[in-house]
Each structure stands twice: as C-alpha cells, then as structure tokens.
Amino acid sequence: MRVIVPLQAVVQGRGGLVLGSLIPCALFYFLQFYLRRNRPSSPPPPHSSASGSNLPELASIHRSLSRSLLSPRGSYGPARLSSRGTAVARDDDNPYYVGLKRCADDPYNRSTNPQGFLLLGLAENRLSLDIIQDWLVKNWKESVLLDDEEGELSIQGLATYQPYDGSMDLKTAVAEFMGQVMQGSVSFNPSHVVLTAGATPAVETLSFCLADPGDAFLVPSPYYPGWDRDIKWRAGVELIPVPCRSTDNFSISIAALELAYNQVKKRGMKVRAVLVSNPSNPVGSLIDRETLCGLLDFVMEKNIHLISDEIFAGSTYGSDKFVSVAEVLDAESFDKSRVHIIYGLSKDLSVPGFRVGVIYSYNENVLAAASKLARFSSISAPTQRLLISMLSDRKFIAKYLTVNRARLHDMHALFVDGLKQLGIKCASSSGGFYCWADMSMFIRPYSEKGELKLWDNLLNVAKVNVTPGSSCHCIEPGWFRCCFTTLTEKDVPTVLERIQKITKSN
Amino acid sequence: MGVHDEEILSRVATGDGHGENSSYFDGWKAYDNDPFHPIHNPNGVIQMGLAENQLCLDLMQEWIRKNPQASICTKEGASEFKAIANFQDYHGLPDFRKAIGRFMEKARGGRARFDPERIVMSGGATGAQETIAFCLANPGDAFLIPTPYYPAFDRDFGWRTGVQLIPVRCHSHDNFKITEAELAAAYRKARDSKIRVKGILITNPSNPLGTTMDRETLRTLASFANEERIHLVCDEIFSGTVFDGPEYVSVAEILQEDPSICDGDLIHIVYSLSKDLGVPGFRVGIIYSYNDAVVSCARRMSSFGLVSTQTQRLLASMLGDDDFTTDFLAETRRRLMHRHRAFTAGLEGVGIRCLQSNAGLFCWMSLKPLLKDATAEAEVELWRVIVDEVKLNISPGSSFHCAEPGWFRACFANMDEDTMETALRRIRTFVRRADGAAAPRPKTKKRWDATLRLSLPRRLEELTVLTPRLMSPRSPLVQAAT
Numbered sequence: 001m002r003v004i005v006p007l008q009a010v011v012q013g014r015g016g017l018v019l020g021s022l023i024p025c026a027l028f029y030f031l032q033f034y035l036r037r038n039r040p041s042s043p044p045p046p047h048s049s050a051s052g053s054n055l056p057e058l059a060s061i062h063r064s065l066s067r068s069l070l071s072p073r074g075s076y077g078p079a080r081l082s083s084r085g086t087a088v089a090r091d092d093d094n095p096y097y098v099g100l101k102r103c104a105d106d107p108y109n110r111s112t113n114p115q116g117f118l119l120l121g122l123a124e125n126r127l128s129l130d131i132i133q134d135w136l137v138k139n140w141k142e143s144v145l146l147d148d149e150e151g152e153l154s155i156q157g158l159a160t161y162q163p164y165d166g167s168m169d170l171k172t173a174v175a176e177f178m179g180q181v182m183q184g185s186v187s188f189n190p191s192h193v194v195l196t197a198g199a200t201p202a203v204e205t206l207s208f209c210l211a212d213p214g215d216a217f218l219v220p221s222p223y224y225p226g227w228d229r230d231i232k233w234r235a236g237v238e239l240i241p242v243p244c245r246s247t248d249n250f251s252i253s254i255a256a257l258e259l260a261y262n263q264v265k266k267r268g269m270k271v272r273a274v275l276v277s278n279p280s281n282p283v284g285s286l287i288d289r290e291t292l293c294g295l296l297d298f299v300m301e302k303n304i305h306l307i308s309d310e311i312f313a314g315s316t317y318g319s320d321k322f323v324s325v326a327e328v329l330d331a332e333s334f335d336k337s338r339v340h341i342i343y344g345l346s347k348d349l350s351v352p353g354f355r356v357g358v359i360y361s362y363n364e365n366v367l368a369a370a371s372k373l374a375r376f377s378s379i380s381a382p383t384q385r386l387l388i389s390m391l392s393d394r395k396f397i398a399k400y401l402t403v404n405r406a407r408l409h410d411m412h413a414l415f416v417d418g419l420k421q422l423g424i425k426c427a428s429s430s431g432g433f434y435c436w437a438d439m440s441m442f443i444r445p446y447s448e449k450g451e452l453k454l455w456d457n458l459l460n461v462a463k464v465n466v467t468p469g470s471s472c473h474c475i476e477p478g479w480f481r482c483c484f485t486t487l488t489e490k491d492v493p494t495v496l497e498r499i500q501k502i503t504k505s506n
Numbered sequence: 507m508g509v510h511d512e513e514i515l516s517r518v519a520t521g522d523g524h525g526e527n528s529s530y531f532d533g534w535k536a537y538d539n540d541p542f543h544p545i546h547n548p549n550g551v552i553q554m555g556l557a558e559n560q561l562c563l564d565l566m567q568e569w570i571r572k573n574p575q576a577s578i579c580t581k582e583g584a585s586e587f588k589a590i591a592n593f594q595d596y597h598g599l600p601d602f603r604k605a606i607g608r609f610m611e612k613a614r615g616g617r618a619r620f621d622p623e624r625i626v627m628s629g630g631a632t633g634a635q636e637t638i639a640f641c642l643a644n645p646g647d648a649f650l651i652p653t654p655y656y657p658a659f660d661r662d663f664g665w666r667t668g669v670q671l672i673p674v675r676c677h678s679h680d681n682f683k684i685t686e687a688e689l690a691a692a693y694r695k696a697r698d699s700k701i702r703v704k705g706i707l708i709t710n711p712s713n714p715l716g717t718t719m720d721r722e723t724l725r726t727l728a729s730f731a732n733e734e735r736i737h738l739v740c741d742e743i744f745s746g747t748v749f750d751g752p753e754y755v756s757v758a759e760i761l762q763e764d765p766s767i768c769d770g771d772l773i774h775i776v777y778s779l780s781k782d783l784g785v786p787g788f789r790v791g792i793i794y795s796y797n798d799a800v801v802s803c804a805r806r807m808s809s810f811g812l813v814s815t816q817t818q819r820l821l822a823s824m825l826g827d828d829d830f831t832t833d834f835l836a837e838t839r840r841r842l843m844h845r846h847r848a849f850t851a852g853l854e855g856v857g858i859r860c861l862q863s864n865a866g867l868f869c870w871m872s873l874k875p876l877l878k879d880a881t882a883e884a885e886v887e888l889w890r891v892i893v894d895e896v897k898l899n900i901s902p903g904s905s906f907h908c909a910e911p912g913w914f915r916a917c918f919a920n921m922d923e924d925t926m927e928t929a930l931r932r933i934r935t936f937v938r939r940a941d942g943a944a945a946p947r948p949k950t951k952k953r954w955d956a957t958l959r960l961s962l963p964r965r966l967e968e969l970t971v972l973t974p975r976l977m978s979p980r981s982p983l984v985q986a987a988t
Contacts, residue, residue, distance in 0.1 A: 081799055082704075085641040089803040104595065129588040137584040155567045159785040160558060197629055197789070201810040208666055209519040213645075234640055234666065234807070272514070303514060338514070352594040353815030369519035372526070373666070376636055377629040380814035381787030386579055 088233055095455055096121070096225040099465035108463075110491060118487075118495055121465040123281065123433045125315070125350045125485040127411060128404040132350065135396050139389070158381040165374035166195030170384045173391035174345075174358060180397055181314035181348055186327040194359040194370040199311055199344035200230050201377035202357035206340055207235040209369045210305050211272040216240050217307070218260050218274045220252045222436075222472035222479070224281040224309075237272070240264055243475035246438070249428050250283045252276065254294040261302060273305035274298065279312040279322065282472050282481035283436045284429025286320050289328060296325070296334040305338045314348030314401055317409035318430025329362070336362035345387070347433070348401075354383045408433070408485070415484040418496045422503055433485040437466075440478025442506040451477040454502070462498040523665040528657055533889075533899035542897070544924060552929050555899040557713065557867045558920040559747065559784035561841040562834065566783070569830055576823035578816055590815045596808050598627050602818040605825035606792060610777060612831050613746040618758035620794060626804045628791035629811025631743050631778035635662040637811070638774055638793060641803045642737050643669040643704040649739070650674050650692050651707045652684045654714055654870075654906035654913070656741075663707065671707070672696050675909045678872075681861065682715055684708075686726050693734065705737030705772075706730070711744040711754070714906050714915035715870050716863030718748055724760045728768035739774045746782030746835055749843035750864035761796065770796035779821070781867065782838070788817050842867070842919060845926070849918045852930035856937040867919035874912035876940055885911040896936045898929055 081089065092098075099121045108116035166174075168190065175188040196202045211217065213236030219227065221241035231237050242260040244250040257274060264271050274295060278287040287295075299306045308325040316322045329336050341360040346352035356379055359370050391397060416426050416435050427436040443450035448470045455468040458480075469479035487495065525531075533555050542550035574580035578587045593599065603622040610620045628634035643649065645668025651659065653673045664670055674692040676682040689706075696703050706727060710719040731738040740757040748754040761773055775794040780786035790813050793804045825831055850860045850869055861870040878884045882904050889902040892914075903913035918926055 081803060082640065082642055082644045082647070084644065085800070085803045088641075088806050089799045124592065124594075126588075126592060129591060132591070133584065133587040136578065136587050137581070140580050140584050155563050155570065156560070159563055159566070159787050160560070161556070161786045197811055197814070198809070201629070204810055209516055210514070212516045212518075215516075229806075229809070234810075272516075305514065346594070351591040353591050355812050355814050365515055366519065369515070369524075372524045373518075375630075376633045376662075376666075377811045378789050380789045380817040382577075382579075382820065383814040383816050386816065 084234065094225070094471060095452065095468050096471045099455075099459055099467070102459060103465050108491075110488070110494075114494075116463065117459075118464045118491070118498065120434075120482045120484070120486070120495070121467045122486065123347065123483050124352060125347060125404075125408075125433055127350075127407040127485050128400065129350050131400050131403060132390075135390065135393070135400075139393070158385060162378070162381055162384070164378045165371040166193070166379055167384055167388075169388050170379070171195060173388050174343075174356070176394070177345075177349075177391045177397060178313075178343060178358070178360070180394065180401065182322065182324050182327070186324055186330055188326070188360060192360055192362060192367060194361070194367060194374055195379055196357040196359065196374050197355040197377040197379055198352075199309070199342055199346060199357035200226065202342050202344065202359045203227065203230040203307075203309070204235055205370050205373045205377070206307060206342065206359050206361075206366075207231045207237050208373060209366050210307075210340075211235065211237045211270075213237070215270045215272045216264055218242050218257055218264070218271055219473075220244050220257070220274075220276055222250065222282055222469055222474035223275075224277060225467065225471045227275070231275075238269065239275075240271075241473040241475075246427065246476055246479075249285055250280070250436070251285065252287060252291050252295070254291075254298055257295075257298055271302065271304055273307050275307045275309070277309040277311070278325070279310075279316060279429075279431030281309075281312065281432055282434060282467065282469075283427050284432040284434060285427065286316070286318075286322055286430050288320075289323050292323060292325055292328045293332065293334075296328065296332075296339070299338055300335055305340060307340050307342060309342040311342060311344050311347050312432045313343070315404070315408055315433065316431035317405050317412055320430045322431065326360075338363070340366065348404075350404075354387070355379060356383070356387065411484050411487070411489070414489065414492055415482070415487075415495075418492055419482075419499075422496060422500050424499075424503070427479075434481045434483040437480050437482050438478060439480055439503070440476070442503045443478045444506065446477055448477050454478075454506070455480070457502050458499065462502050464495060464498050518666055523661065525658065525661040525665070528905055533893050533901065536893050537899045540897075542925070542928075544928075548928075549897065551893065551897045551899050552925060552932075553899050553920065554916045554918070554929060555901045556920055557781065557917050558786065559781055559838070559842075559867050560920050561784070561845065562838045563784055565834055565837060566785070566824070569824055569827070570820075573823060573827075576820050578819065586819070590819055593815045594812070596627070596805055596812060598625075598813065599815065599818045599822055601822035601826060602813075605822045606777075606790075608828075609782075609825045609831055610745070610792075610794075612835060613782060614754065614756045614759065618756050618762055620758065624794055624796070624801050626793040626795070626801060627808045627811070627813045628793055628804070630786070630789045630791040631741065631776055631780060632658070632662050632791065633811035634776045634778065634791035634793045635659065635741070636665075636667060637804050637807045638739055638776060638795075638800075639663045639667040639669045640807060641800050642739070642774075643667065644702075645669070647702045647704045648672045648696055649705045649707045650689065650696070650703060652676050652682075652689075654682070654903060654908035655707075656709060656713045657901075657905045657907075659707065669704075670701070672701070672703070673907050673909075678861075678910055678913075681717070682712075684719075684723055684727070686730065689727075689730060693730075703734075703736055705739055707739045707741070709741040709743070710757070711742075711748060711865035713744065713866060714868060714901070714903075715861055716866035716868055717861065718752065718754050718865050720752065721755050721760070724755060724757055725764075725767060728757065728760055728773070731772050732768040735772070737772045737774060738768070739776060741776045743776065743778045743781050744866050745777070746838065747842055747867060748865040749839040749846060752864065754865070758794075771799075772797070774800060783834075788821070789813060790817065790821065845918050845923075848923075849916075849926060849930070852927075853933065856934050858933070858937065861913075868915050868917040871914055871916060872912055873914055876937070877912050880911055882911050889914070892936070896932050898932060 103117040103119040106116045108118045171190040171193040175190040175193055178188045196205060216238040219239050219241055221243050227239060231239055240260055242256050244252060261271055295306055310324055313322055313324060325339055326341060329339060339362055343358035343360060345356040361367050419426060419437055425438050429435060439454060443454045451468050451470055458464045458466055467481040537551045537553045540550045542552045575582035577583050578590055603625040606625055607620040607622040611618060628637050648670045651671045651673060653675055660671055672692055674688050676684055693703055727738055742756055745754060745756060757773060761770060773796045777792040779788060779790040795801050853860060853871060859872050863869060873888060877888055885902055885904055892898055892900060901915045
C-alpha cells in the first residue's frame with residue numbers, strides 16, 4: 001500500500017516523484033543485496049563477465065565470505081578452481097564441441113563403419129594429404145631427424161633450447177610460403193613473423209598484446225566459434241558480434257561497425273580492435289578491396305587495431321581473387337602499425353597436428369611482446385626442421401597449392417549442387433573448407449530453438465554433425481556450416497541421403 | 507610511435523611482467539655477446555646459467571638411428587604421415603600418454619602409478635605452470651613458494667595470470683629445508699594482508715638447490731594444504747636426474763601410500779621432458795592432476811600449447827621401449843653423478859663449499875668467503891666480476907630470491923668434460939688471486955657499465971626494440987658445433 005500510493009502520485013504527477021521513484025528503487029536494491037548475500041556459494045555463470053564489470057568482484061568477495069562460513073578450517077568443502085577454470089570446465093553444452101565429441105567416439109568410415117557419424121563440423125582438409133605424403137616418401141632424406149653421413153644435422157641441434165618464437169630459418173620459410181599462398185601479390189618479411197604452436201595460441205597471444213581484460217573486440221558475425229575460447233577464456237577480452245545479413249551475402253558493413261562501436265562505448269567498455277576472417281569462416285566469402293580500405297579507415301579513425309585472420313588464404317577456389325590486407329597496405333598509405341595478420345599451416349598445408357601458427361605484425365612493440373609470450377606455445381623443433389625442408393621446395397609447394405585448390409573447387413561444387421537438389425541454398429563462397437547452408441525453411445519455430453532442434457536431429461538421428469549458426473553467433477536462425485573436406489566423392493551421396501531424411505520429415 | 511603505442515597496447519605487452527629485467531638474464535646477454543668456443547673463442551664466457559642436460563643425447567641419437575619407423579621423416583615412417591599430420595585431438599595420441607605415464611613411473615622406481623587419462627599436454631613446463639595457475643587461481647590470488655626458487659616462476663606462473671608468488675624463506679642453517687613454522691607464518695601474514703592464498707608451489711627435486719625433499723617434509727606440506735584447503739603444485743621436472751641417495755620421493759608416492767593425508771583434488775604435478783630427457787626443443791610439458799575438474803579444464807586449455815603429433819609419435823615409440831628407458835635412466839644418473847662429483851671436488855679443492863645435493867643439473871655453491879660484506883649488493887658486485895673477468899655465467903642467489911647473500915648456482919650438465927675443466931681452472935685462478943690479493947680489486951670496466959647496468963627505464967627502452975631472440979636460452983653446445 002505504502003509503495004503504491006507514491007507510485008500513484010508519480011503517475012498523477014503530484015509531488016510523489018521522489019518517493020515514487022526512490023522507494024521502489026531502494027526496495028529493488030535491498031532485494032538484490034539480500035539475494036546476493038544469501039546466494040549459495042557457486043561460481044558466477046560463464047557469461048556474467050560479459051556485461052557487468054561489477055559482477056566478478058562481487059562474486060569473488062562473496063565466495064571468500066561463504067568459504068569461511070561453509071568450509072571452516074579442517075572441514076571437507078569442495079576444492080575450488082578459479083572462476084576462469086570453472087567456466088572452462090563447464091563449457092560442455094556448446095554444440096560445436098558436443099558434435100565433435102560424438103563424431104570422435106563413432107566416426108564414419110565408408111568400409112569399416114558406414115553407420116558412423118559424418119564429420120561435417122570440423123574444418124579439416126583431407127583432400128590433399130596424399131600429395132604431401134608422397135613428397136615425404138620421396139624426400140625423407142632431407143627432412144630426416146639425423147644425418148649420419150656428414151654428422152652435421154644431429155639431435156643436438158633439435159633437442160636443445162631454440163628461440164621461443166621460432167627459428168629464423170622457419171620464419172623465412174613460412175614468410176615465403178605465405179607469399180606463395182597469396183599468389184605473389186604481396187611478400188612477407190620474416191622479421192615480422194612470430195611463430196606459435198598453432199593459430200589458436202596465435203590469436204590468444206595477440207589478444208593479450210592488444211587488449212586488457214574487460215576490453216572488447218568488434219567481430220562481424222557469423223564468426224568462428226573457437227574465438228570465444230581463444231580470446232575470452234584467459235585473455236578476458238569480450239567479443240561483440242556485429243551482425244551481417246544474408247541479404248548482402250553476409251558482407252561487412254562499416255556502418256554496422258560504427259553503430260556497434262558507439263553502443264559499446266556507451267556501456268563503458270573499451271573497444272581495442274576489429275577482428276575479421278578473410279576468407280570468412282563460416283561463410284567462405286572474401287572481403288573485397290573496398291571493404292578492406294573501409295576497415296583500415298575505420299580503425300585509424302577510432303585509434304584501434306585491425307586483426308585479419310587469413311588462415312584460409314591458400315584454400316580459395318572461386319573466381320574471386322583473394323586480396324590480403326597486406327596487399328592493400330602495400331598499395332595505399334595506411335598506418336601499418338595497427339594491422340596484424342593471423343595465419344597458420346593447419347588449413348592451407350593440411351597439417352593441423354603439427355601446430356604451426358603465425359602472428360604477422362607491422363608493429364615492433366607488438367612483435368617484441370608477442371615473441372616473449374611465445375614461450376608458452378613454441379613449435380616443436382623436429383617439426384620446425386621438417387617444415388623448413390618441405391616449405392623450401394617451392395616447386396612442390398606451388399604444385400600442391402594448385403592441385404589442392406582444384407580439388408577444393410570440385411568438392412565444393414559437388415557438395416553445393418547436391419544440397420541444391422535437396423532445396424538447400426548456400427551463401428556464395430570462394431574459399432574455406434565449408435559451405436554456409438540456409439536450412440531455415442526446415443526449422444520450426446523460426447528461432448534459435450528451432451535451429452538447435454534441427455541440429456540435434458541431424459546429429460542424433462541422421463548422424464551428421466554440422467555446426468549450427470547460433471554457435472557462430474549468426475543473427476538469422478537456420479544457417480549451418482557444413483564442411484566437405486573430410487569427405488571423398490563417394491561419400492557425398494551418403495551425406496545428402498542422410499540430410500534428406502531429416503529435411504523430408506520437416 | 508612510443509606514446510601512441512602506450513595507449514593502444516595492453517598492460518601485459520607494455521609492462522615488465524616478462525621478467526627480462528632481472529639480473530638472471532644479464533649474464534645471458536654477456537654470454538650471447540661473447541660465447542665460449544674451445545677453438546674459435548677460448549676466452550669467451552662459459553655458459554653455466556642454463557640448466558640443460560646434454561649428457562645423454564648420444565643415447566637418444568643412437569635409438570633414433572636404430573628405430574627409423576618412429577620418425578615420419580624416414581622411409582619406414584613416412585606412410586604414417588597422413589594420420590599423424592591430421593590428428594589434432596587435444597587428448598593427444600593414446601600411446602603417447604601411456605608412454606609418458608610409464609616413463610614417469612620408471613623415474614620414480616615404480617613406487618608411484620600414473621593414470622594416462624590424467625596426463626594433459628602443455629607448451630613445455632613453462633606452459634604447464636601457466637595453465638595450472640589459470641585453472642587454480644584468480645588474478646590477485648597468491649601461491650606460497652619456498653626460496654630459493656627458479657626465477658622464471660614469477661613470469662610463468664604470474665605474468666598473464668595475475669597470480670602472485672609469496673616467498674617462504676628457507677635458510678642455510680637448515681640446509682634450506684622448508685619448515686612448518688615459516689610456512690604457517692607466511693600463510694598467516696598473507697591472510698592478514700587480505701591476500702587470498704590458493705596454494706603452495708614447490709619444486710622437487712629443487713631448482714636451484716639440487717636436493718630432493720624428504721618424506722616428512724612432503725607429508726607436512728600435504729597435510730598443511732589439506733588443513734587449509736589450498737592446492738599443492740609440485741614441479742617434478744628434475745625427477746629423472748636423481749643420481750644419488752637419499753631415494754627420491756614424489757608427492758604421487760605420498761598420496762598413494764596414505765590417501766588420507768590430503769584430498770587428492772588438491773594435488774597437481776607439473777612435468778616435462780626438457781631436463782630428464784634433455785629435449786627442451788621438443789616442447790613437451792605435462793600436467794598431471796588428481797582433480798578431475800582440473801584435468802578437464804587443463805585439457806581444454808591445452809589447445810594453446812599442444813605437442814606436435816610428429817613429436818608425440820616419436821616419443822610414444824621411444825618411451826614405450828622399456829629396455830631403452832631403463833638403460834637411459836640408469837646411464838643418465840651415472841653420468842650426472844660422475845659430473846657432479848668431478849665439479850664439486852674441483853670446487854672443494856679451492857675451498858668452495860657446495861650444498862650437499864643428489865639431483866639436478868647444477869650445484870648450489872657458497873661464495874660467501876669471497877664477498878666484501880654479507881649484503882645483496884656485494885653479491886651482485888662479485889657476480890659481475892665473475893661474469894666479466896672470470897668469464898663464467900653463473901647465476902647469483904638473489905635472482906633466485908635467496909634470503910642469504912653469497913650463494914650461486916652453477917650448471918655443469920650442458921657442456922663437455924673439457925669445458926668443465928676449463929671452468930674449474932678459471933675458478934681456481936680467481937679464488938687464488940682473491941685469497942692472495944690484499945687490496946680490493948679495481949672496479950669493473952666501463953664496457954660492463956655501458957651494456958649491463960640495471961637501470962630500469964633504459965632496459966624498457968631497449969626491450970621495445972625488436973630483440974626477440976636474445977632472451978631465449980641458447981645452448982652453448984649448439985654454438986660450439988657451428
């Protein structure tokens with residue numbers, strides 16, 4: 001009653017404004033305070049660190065209070081992990097990981113396990129590994145661990161400590177490879193290379209260099225689900241999706257970036273960089289030169305960084321020509337010190353097991369910091385030796401890149417055509433190992449819930465693992481990323497048949 | 507660009523959490539500028555600051571030569587390439603984990619069992635320490651650590667994680683043993699300062715002491731951790747280098763023989779092949795935890811530092827060869843003991859006392875008689891003379907946070923016997939000169955002042971320039987071969 005009367009006064013505009021707003025506000029805050037004090041001592045949910053910068057502090061103070069209450073000296077409380085650790089250990093429900101696990105437990109094999117799970121959720125290229133294996137069989141002498149004859153190459157050179165950010169020989173070989181991959185349009189300087197054990201630590205290390213915990217990157221979405229792990233988990237940088245639309249094939253809009261930037265600023269967060277993938281993961285489209293210039297203008301204006309993940313640069317197969325941000329920088333007079341490229345050999349060279357990632361930066365201070373941070377994730381020396389000799393065979397690499405592109409092109413065409421027969425259209429893509437398929441007509445309701453229902457049916461009924469758009473933070477429900485590079489031609493009809501089983505029933 | 511960059515780079519990038527301002531690294535700079543070579547540069551600086559095990563590389567080389575199928579870079583092994591290159595599961599190759607578990611058991615004389623399902627990979631022990639810190643502690647939390655301790659722990663454990671290390675002082679009159687009194691006092695002090703202590707970090711066998719922890723001390727630590735509900739992280743990276751009695755006791759053994767002493771959820775082991783096998787370049791770090799949630803968390807984080815599958819496969823084969831590992835461990839111990847005895851005897855000959863040790867790749871020697879006075883400044887002064895004039899890069903105790911001045915760590919396993927003899931000769935000459943000299947020696951040269959002064963702003967300036975390679979340890983024998 002006492003609450004209502006002042007409110008009525010507010011509504012009627014008579015003097016009770018202060019009371020009418022103060023009392024409910026005060027009651028609200030007291031209620032929150034009461035609830036927080038008496039909340040059971042569980043760690044904050046994973047997403048709490050996203051918005052309120054206050055929450056983690058409150059939760060941590062609360063935890064120490066509860067600790068003395070619930071677990072006095074000598075009694076048996078649970079051994080607590082850090083809040084980071086708990087969030088990571090609990091990241092179980094993400095479809096991206098659930099699907100991968102199911103496939104790992106029961107993988108499809110045309111001859112030995114035809115009823116197994118079809119892995120269309122992992123961007124891995126098995127189409128051209130045979131070419132590399134052939135090279136290895138013929139050239140093993142050059143890449144051998146030891147060399148008996150001269151006694152020059154010995155385990156001493158391999159086993160002992162190496163520069164943490166990779167040997168100069170490997171940096172040179174990788175820089176040259178990158179140049180070949182970009183088809184000669186730009187050359188890369190080995191002194192601007194920091195090598196890491198995979199692109200995963202490369203992205204994390206770069207995030208540690210460019211942003212403090214609680215800062216943000218703007219990321220055009222849909223984006224690669226792994227970034228949520230690579231950038232948020234330990235570097236504590238928030239990712240702000242900037243939605244792209246199917247109406248313009250999910251291309252990046254500078255206006256949308258501008259809007260997002262201002263919104264984030266209003267929330268009191270600092271935007272430190274724009275993060276893009278080119279070719280795009282999961283869409284597979286290429287960023288055109290004009291947009292790249294737009295991005296460079298944007299980051300210059302806002303005094304922030306641009307991170308371009310170009311890990312699929314060598315896996316293009318369409319008619320559009322790939323343009324690296326490095327090429328644009330060479331041609332125009334943009335400030336290079338704010339541009340950083342992420343690369344790696346997992347995709348273009350099909351060797352994800354070897355763990356080779358690259359941070360390519362024009363900023364001396366970033367390079368200095370990243371090279372020190374690389375100590376936590378250095379490339380194993382025997383692998384460095386193998387790759388130096390493989391990458392130095394430029395003729396072989398040129399042949400490999402050409403054949404690989406052709407095979408990607410053919411498989412892509414076959415798969416996209418097949419999906420078209422099922423009534424599933426794909427976004428226009430020129431690179432990557434996947435197609436971005438529109439299955440929105442098969443989901444009910446037209447929402448994330450409906451999308452996940454379809455994903456679940458595809459996984460558990462049809463035993464086909466694809467990546468749902470919601471994992472990629474796609475704003476439009478019903479899009480799925482389907483990788484085709486773990487398949488052979490003969491597998492495609494099987495895949496389509498299984499997908500059709502589900503889509504027919506919808 | 508300088509000011510501009512301060513605004514748009516992170517605190518991690520622009521601060522000095524990388525720890526390269528420490529004197530620990532000054533000696534390396536001196537070595538890098540003037541490295542010893544028996545033929546090309548016999549008057550250069552001998553690297554005795556790098557704890558690297560090069561005594562048994564020939565055994566590994568021989569095994570690899572005899573087992574070409576273990577490497578994919580051979581005619582025999584190349585057919586495995588496709589499967590290996592493609593495998594990126596962060597659980598790692600099952601054979602690799604089995605082989606690592608088996609090797610860890612062997613190094614402990616079979617007195618402890620290791621479950622391969624609990625073995626998690628990381629980017630070297632460096633990455634393992636960091637990952638464990640991320641799993642167990644929040645920014646601002648602390649771990650207690652007995653002194654003296656490995657200098658890079660500050661960086662590995664705390665740089666990106668924001669976790670601080672609180673020293674628990676150990677003293678020479680106790681042979682640097684950890685006492686419960688000191689531990690409890692440090693713990694209380696931290697709590698009184700409102701610092702949340704999340705655990706204890708120990709290295710057993712110890713770096714820089716080279717001693718193994720006795721059963722009683724380990725049990726005390728485990729009980730303390732259990733009582734206070736804090737974690738116990740044991741870095742057992744030197745477990746395979748125990749060359750003499752007393753017999754090595756691992757925390758795994760303690761837990762196995764008496765599970766009630768401590769909740770297993772609080773016990774974690776960090777391991778690596780860098781010291782025992784002498785392969786730091788392979789980047790094999792291992793986290794072994796008895797806590798399921800930590801295993802799960804660390805395994806997910808291992809994506810940031812997985813071991814190359816090529817290396818996993820090679821090691822799965824090598825460490826799965828029982829005969830080889832038995833022989834290897836025995837031979838390593840024999841050679842280390844021999845080297846240790848030769849070096850400490852040589853030092854004793856000129857009256858330099860070493861802490862009695864039975865493990866590790868170094869000895870902890872007392873140069874107190876040579877100090878001008880018992881202060882940290884005098885120690886640093888003496889150290890500069892040793893690096894600059896005697897041309898030996900040994901590590902001063904202050905860089906290990908040692909509470910008493912005058913102690914130095916000298917590594918002896920990263921060189922051949924002749925180089926060790928040369929080092930001993932130089933020490934003998936220096937000590938005899940010091941004994942004979944009545945007047946204080948002339949002050950250090952300008953050259954030293956110009957390049958190695960510890961002035962912070964200057965160093966920060968230097969470090970913002972591209973020097974990525976200077977600070978990573980470089981093996982002296984690699985230099986000698988080229």
